[in-house]
Amino acid sequence: MKKWFKRIVIGTAALALVAVVGAALFLLTFDPNTYARKLEEAVLEKYQRVLTIEGDVELSLFPRIGLTLTGVSLSEPDSEATFASVDRARVAVAIWPLLSNSLVIDNVMVEGFGVNIVRNEQGQLNFQDLLDDPADAPAVDAQADSKTEDAASHVAASGSERVRRSTMQIDIAGLDLRQGEIAFVDQASGTHVKLANLAALAGRVTFRQPFDFSLTGRLEGDAPHTDADLTANAVLMLDPDAMKYAVQKLDVQVTGALGRATAEPLSLRGNLTYDAVVRAFRIGSGELAFRGQVETGEGLLEQVESGLSVPAAEFDLSSLMLSGDKLTARAKGQRAAESFEFALDLPKYALGLGEIRDTAATARFRLFGAGRTLDAQLDLAPIQGEKGIFKSDSLSMDATLEQQGRKVGIALVSPAQFEAAETHFSLPGLTGQVVLEADDASLTIPLDANLQIKGKAEELALDLAAVLEPAPAPIPVAEAASDAATGETAAEVPEPAKPAPVIEGPGRTAELKATLSKWSAKPAFDVNLKAGRLDLDRLLPFAVAFAASEVAQLQPEENAKATEDEAAGSAEVPAAGTDAEPAAEQPAASPAAAAQDKDAQQPEKPRTVYAGKVQLAVQQLIFQGQQIDDISAQATLRPDDLQVSRFGLRAYGSALTGKLSLGGTGAEPDQWHLTLQGKGLEMQPLLSHWAGFDYLSGAAELQLDLRGQGLEPAYWLNTLSGKARLRMPDGKLHGIDLGELARLDDLLQRKGVLSTGDGVARLTEFKALDAALTFDSGIGTIDRLTFSHAAVTFRNSSGRLDLPAGTLDLTTTARLNNVSISTGGVKTSVRRLDVPLRISGPWSGLNYQVQWQGLAEGALKGALAPLLQGLLPGSEPAAPDAAATQAEPAASAPGSARQRVEELGKALKGLFGK
Structure with missing residues (x-):
């Protein structure tokens, strides 16, 4: 017995010695870097990526298996660009739990890691090759329907098989990630953002047991501009045996600039569970909220508060279907002086890529403030459809705008x-x-x-x-009522305006x-x-x-100033018929000055x-x-080019045709060219409606070939150029009787000012009128003016028509036929007399003034000789000029030479106004 015991002890000691010696030899001879080189070769062969381990691999076996790596990086496929890198990583694994099929990790520490994620223009990610396994990839038939009950059963069966194969137990004492960075580049959209200063901590990680997880970092980017702090906290639970993974009490907070939005903050809360057996995500108490401001093309949205609430929802990866019983979205904020509100409600929804079931929606938008209110609501009846074809029995919209x-x-x-x-x-x-x-x-x-x-x-x-x-006709206003007790009459109520007549047509x-x-x-x-x-x-x-109303609210000061300037300008215009000398002509703005003032006068127009x-x-x-x-x-x-090849219309008794162009090659986008012609155009209603005066009547032939720039009258009137012609075979001038020019006796009493007004007697019926003008910078120069009347004919006319100022300054020679002159009892007549005449002033009140100085120095000098001889004592009238004058003796001559001389002085004084 002792012999066998002795042998056992010796054998055990020998085995222990061999183990110790073997371990010693292993530690002395084992080089983990050799396996690192083989790992690099294997990665290169399988993924065409370069795995680089710069530092030495440190390995310890007792009391724990420890592995330390430094300077590890992985490249992009077939490229030298870095996909992921780690400055230092350390993991320690307990030895004895491995014997019981358990993995106990004392600590995992990763420091200085980075990942560069790139999505190319085709939508592929740069790590897709690491996820794909050709051996396990199922064959995909593009014509088959991916949503079938057999596919779901197959997924469930494969999930059960995986449950039976999973027996490894993992227990991690702690997880510590420091100084990380994850960059994302989307080549299709140009997005370039990164999560810098990333740090993550996890408590004890054990299967089927919840553990805390926290993450902090900073979002940075240029496209779009991003500069925000990120914090996330959650309770995680991993159950690989049941293939269920849960994120509970999720709380994500982002504060800072996110593109055009500034979050104060953006938060995400809720619960998320993934069941790999049925391949479905389940969302509970989900809430996405934003508070801050947003920059838009229409202005800055301030005090924005928005939220999306999902009490319960499920997303099925097999059918790509999102379903739930309730979804609500709310938003409100302020833009300038207006506030807005938005609401969206989905009582029940089932949304998929190829199928929608029983999904109804109601949306409402309100905008109020700045004197107006907009309220719009949209109601969508339940949507039904499959295979990408969706129908709803009713889509209704009701909107109201009040201002x-x-x-x-x-x-x-x-x-x-x-x-x-x-x-x-x-x-x-x-x-x-x-x-x-x-x-x-x-x-x-x-x-x-x-x-x-x-x-x-x-x-x-x-x-x-x-x-x-x-x-309908306007609501009638109640008539004035009488107070029976006092007998007084109530305040007079103005009569209601007559409704416009209904034009039959x-x-x-x-x-x-x-x-x-x-x-x-x-x-x-x-x-x-x-x-x-x-x-x-x-x-x-x-x-x-x-x-x-909007212009009045946005530009109250400008409108007030414009009103004051208009009033001041109208006050400076002298009344018709006065002796005030016309104001000195202001020099027309040069083209260079007009070009300099262009930007200041013409509002910028968006180009189509x-x-x-x-x-x-x-x-x-x-x-x-x-x-x-x-x-x-x-x-x-x-x-930037509008061409109206032809247009036609009938107005003011005439058929008008023409062409219009706006912009064009090499031209400003608001530069226009108009040609217009028409015959039989009734001038009085045309001028009354568009110019504000009606003293010219008759049918006219009009031809226009005009160019200008700008769509606002205040600007295009200053840039108008081109030609215009007006021809009238006959017509009437209302408010003036040019026949008064032939009655010089009456003109002497009014110092040469023709009477104007609305009297019936003040009417000039002419036989012909032909006027041609050339416009430049809104100023029309009269090239030709022909005017024919029974007693008056215009000759040698010149002048200018100032459209921006609304004034006319015309100098012409009025030829009179058979003019009678009498004074001091002596009469004389002039067969032809040229009278200089000036017509000037605003269109609404033209002033007709005879230029006596030119008249006295001209034809009238010869006409006065017989008149003066008849007034002198003892003289005989001179022989009359058959072509010019003819004097007649008075019925009763003055009684004395002295009286005749006095009569002569009065005549000259009255004639020349001196």
Whole structure:
């Protein structure tokens, strides 16, 4: 017995000695760096990546297996660029638990690690090759449906098999990650951001036991600009046996600049569970909230508070379906003087790439402040569909805009359909109405339309028909009431304005057909509008009022200053018929000065990027009380170039035709060229409506060839150039009787000023008028003026028409025929007399003044000789000039020479105003 015991002890000691010696020999001879080189070769062969371990691999076996690595890096596939790197990593594993199939790690420490993630233009990530395993990759049939019950059963069965194979138990005492950096570059979108100063800590990590996890870092980037702090805390649980992984009590906070947004902060909270057996994520108490400000193209959104709430939802990876019972989104904030609110509710939803079930939605947007309120609501009936074709029985929208006591309401409803493959959205039966309310009147416009939007083909088509109903008569104002107790009459109430007469004409249906295509590259559109009758006076008053109120709110100081300047300018204009000398002419602005003032005067206009064609046909148009018939136009619009090849209309008794161009190659985008011609144009209603005066009547032939720049009258009037011609075979000048020029006796009493006014007697019926003007910088120079009257004919005319100032300065010679002159009892007549005449002043009150100085030095000097001889004592009248003058003796001559001399002095004084 002792012998066997002795042998056992000796054997055991020998084995121990061998083990110790073997371990010693192993430690003395084992070189882990040799295996590191083999690992580098294996990675290069399998992944075509370069694994580099710069430092020596440190290995310890007792009392724990410890491994320390320094200077480890992994390159991109077939590239020298670094994908991931670690400055230093250390892990220590307990030896004895390995004998019981358990992995106990005392500590894991990684310091100075970095990862560069790149997504190329095709959407592939630079680490995709590390995840793909060709041996395990399933064959994919592009024509097969990925969502079948057999596939789900196969996933469940494979998951159960994995549960049976997983027997290793892991216990990590702690995880410490320091000084990390993760960079992300998206080559398709140009995004370049990184998570720097990354640090992560985890408590004791054990399967099926929750443990704490925390992470901190800083988000940085240039595209978009990012500079924010990141903190995250959660409770994690790993259960590989059941293939379930959970993130509980997740709390992520991001504070700082995130592109155009500044978060104060952006937070994410909730619970997330992943079940690998059924391949589904489950979300509980999910909440995404943002507070801060956002920069937009329309301005800065301040005090923004938004949130997305998901009480319970599930995302199935097998069918790529997101489903839940409730989803809500809320947002509110402020922009300038306006506040906004947004709300979205999905009571129940099931959203997938190829299938949508029982998903209804309600959305509402409100904008209020700055004197206006916008309230819009959209209701979508449950959507049903599969294989990428989705339908809803009803999509309705109700919107109301109120401003300055005026209201616009829109109510639309239509079935809706969407085809995902072609991104085709359609509203095949869109019906509704637009209600306009302004002051005491309202207008209802029923609509019927068909809208088609094909996103993949980039095509939009709209067919719309609108019935323009007349507005009802204004609400009558109550008559003045009498107080029975006091017998006093209440304050007088003004009579209601008479409603505008209803103009009978063509039907009130307007049809619009519009298409838009290639909006991502070279947008092109085609618009065709046909209408029987358009009454813009009933359609546009509210819009003009809205625009006027906004301008008044945005530019109160500018409007007030403009009013003061206008009042000051009108006060400086002398009244017609006064002796005030005309103001000295200001030199016209030079082209160089006008070019310098261009930017200051002309507001900047955004340049269009669309190109297309427009066809217009309107039988009757009512605008500012005027009726325009038979409007037709064809236009082509290209970037910075509008060409109206031809247009025609009937207005003011004439058929007008012409062409219009705006912009063009090498031209400013707001430079225009207009040609217009028409015959039989009634001048009095035309001038009364557009110029504010009506003292010229008759039918005229008008020809215009004008160029200008700018769309605002305050600017294009100063840049107007070109030619204009007006010809009238006959007509009338109202408010002036040019026949008074032939009655010099009366002119002597008024010092040569012709009477003007609205009297019936003050009327000049002329036989012909022909005027030609050349415009430059808004100033029209009179090239030719022919005026023919029974007693007066204009000759040698010159002058200028100042459109920006609204004034006329014309100097002409009025030739008079058979003029009678009598004074001191002596009469004489002049067969032809040229009278210098100046017509000047504002258009609303022209001043007609005879230039006596030129008259005295000219033809009148010879006409006075017989008159003077008749006044001198003892003299005989001179023989009259058959072509010029003829004197007649007075019926009763003065009684004495002294009286005749006095009469002569009075005559000369009255004639020349001295």
